[in-house]
Amino acid sequence: MTTTQKVRAAVQLGPGKLEFRSFDRPRTGADDALVRIEANGLCGSDLETFHGRVPMRGGYPVIPGHEPLGVVEEIGEKAAARWGVQVGDRIAVEVLVPCRACARCLSGGYMSCRNRTVTHGYTPVSREPSLFGGLAEYLYVHPDAVVHKVSSALPAEVAVMYNPLGAAVRWTAHLGGVQLGDTVLILGAGQRGILAAAAAKAAGAARVIVTGLARDTHKLGLAREFGADHTLVVDGADAQNTVDLVTELTDGELADVTLEMTPMAAQPLDDALRATRHGGRIVVAGLKGGRPIPLDSDQVVNKALTLVGAYGVDSRGYAEAIRLLESGRFPFARLHTHTFELGETERALATLAGEIAGEEAVHVAVTPGGGG
Template sequence: MSIMKAMRLEAVGSIVLREAGKPSPGPNDLLVRIEACGVCGTDRHLFHGEFPCKPPVTPGHEFSGIVEAMGGAVSGYSIGDRVTGDPNIACGRCPHCRAGRVNLCSNLSAIGIHRDGGFADYVLLPQQQAFLLPSDLKPTHGAFCEPLGCCLHGVDLAEIKPGASVVVLGGGVIGLLTVQLAKLAGARTIILSTRQASRRALAEELGATATVDPGAGDVIEAVAGPSGLVPGGVDVVFECAGVRDTVEQSMRLTRAGGTVIIVGVTPQGMKAAFEPFDLLFRELRVRGSFLNPYTHGRAAQLIATGAIEIDKLISRQVTLEEAAAVIANPPAPGEVKVLVVPQRR
């Protein structure tokens, strides 16, 4: 049996590098040699037991790589193809799937959460979850398709109109990708709120028309107050930080009749306060945006064409040996996206 290395989440709070058998593709599987796999906030939630999963498992759901082998029933792919994988496998049979809401599948199985993922030398990818990438694409760029697909779903739900005003709460990779998508959607005013100066500067490079430091004063007043950037509030707020403060701020930053999209993943069990009267009286539309239903292919196309700036979002690249420490610790100051690149060891 061929041996590979894989980062194993063996239990809550325990993640270690192990040797494991290199998987063999089933009839409908691609065996993908991982070129890059992004470390996501969800991976840290898994480590701390704040997001449901089934350890022992190899995490890593933001991956791309090269097809090295394939099952006999696979068609449309060749050895050597560069692919990205949509990690969220819907059953296709439950009421949600039959209604086209595959992200709400009652039997959802996610690569890197319920089955082995991309923090390894190789991953098995069902052919229906694979999307081709150009052979000349930078190997690191394909790992951004999954987070971009999640952002695309949120922007779809927001129904941004040309000329709209938008606030993005959170300056991590989800917030910075959402800034770029809001600009592509035609938003005229795009304001990003984050405490970290380096992320505020990067947001302005990527299309934000203004940024706000929540540590320097009242964000509500700075944005929606009488002398704020958009008096009365903005058309759309994207909550991309997944913390109580920004969830609560989101509804107060929105104009009457406006829209709030909750994109950030909060720890399971976290509570936030809001006034139902405010939602009623101002007729706010508050939507959750979960996963990437039917958006992964569009994300791959956007990245393939260079429409989304990727390189500025990559903070550093680490080996599999270094990945456990990255996942077990909070992000470093100013860090946006860390990529695990197995071949670097």
């Protein structure tokens, strides 16, 4: 398609530096597609990369946004047949674009693909056609991208939770291996922590315990709505000791599976080691910004613990999360607190970070068309 239409996008120039630019609308062919963005979700990693605490892997300038949801506006015949979608379908687009040809891709390990050249939200605008981030009016969908069809019946602010819920499902059920009757400890009450409570219950957990900070009181309340049986505050005047409380709640049995999901904090990893039972599993998902974190390896050895690193979400996690969203089993709309127009991206990030007085944010989305 030939057109002179311009596409507006947020462009990050460096840590804390954002501007808005117009790009040429990409031409599409038989093998690719163009998606009109309905919403792009924001999460803690967006805050870390925006402020430079975690490096922008591909460099600058870049269009951020790794949780894009949109409607197919153009698609080639080959792409439509390969992805099973048509013009007008709503799709979620995975973060990673694998090569689909290397040994790792062909053996099912596409998340470890060393040949990928596109990562949504992290690919510099110098790579044509530039529109590889969700904080834009349109997203170019590379022929090798992985996409998932999502019901148009869901509100966009709920449908766009496919990414954090996908992480919660993968980290809890697939990497954590939660089974019927398990006790699950979730360290951190952010979006993924709250949704992990739902994922744990969906996997059959009998007891779910979620920790958070004093400023997270509203999030801990939501965690209970999403399946948490117990919540505890780990700082401030009313601080509770995580290990002591888990020991008490389980009559000394401790947690079968622990998810460490706190950003930039060292203590929760030690809590995870001490609050997980002999032979239990710990899924480590909280980024620490490259800082060295002490690890009591004697705990790992003497308790025969399994530690698993949680890198992103795979296709199975996304697919199961989308089915769970479409089921309506949990009050997902309750998690969404703020919607901002594309031009308000910096305010959206500040709101998610808790920097706007009087705003208690949990799930925040940016849309090209309107805010709320």
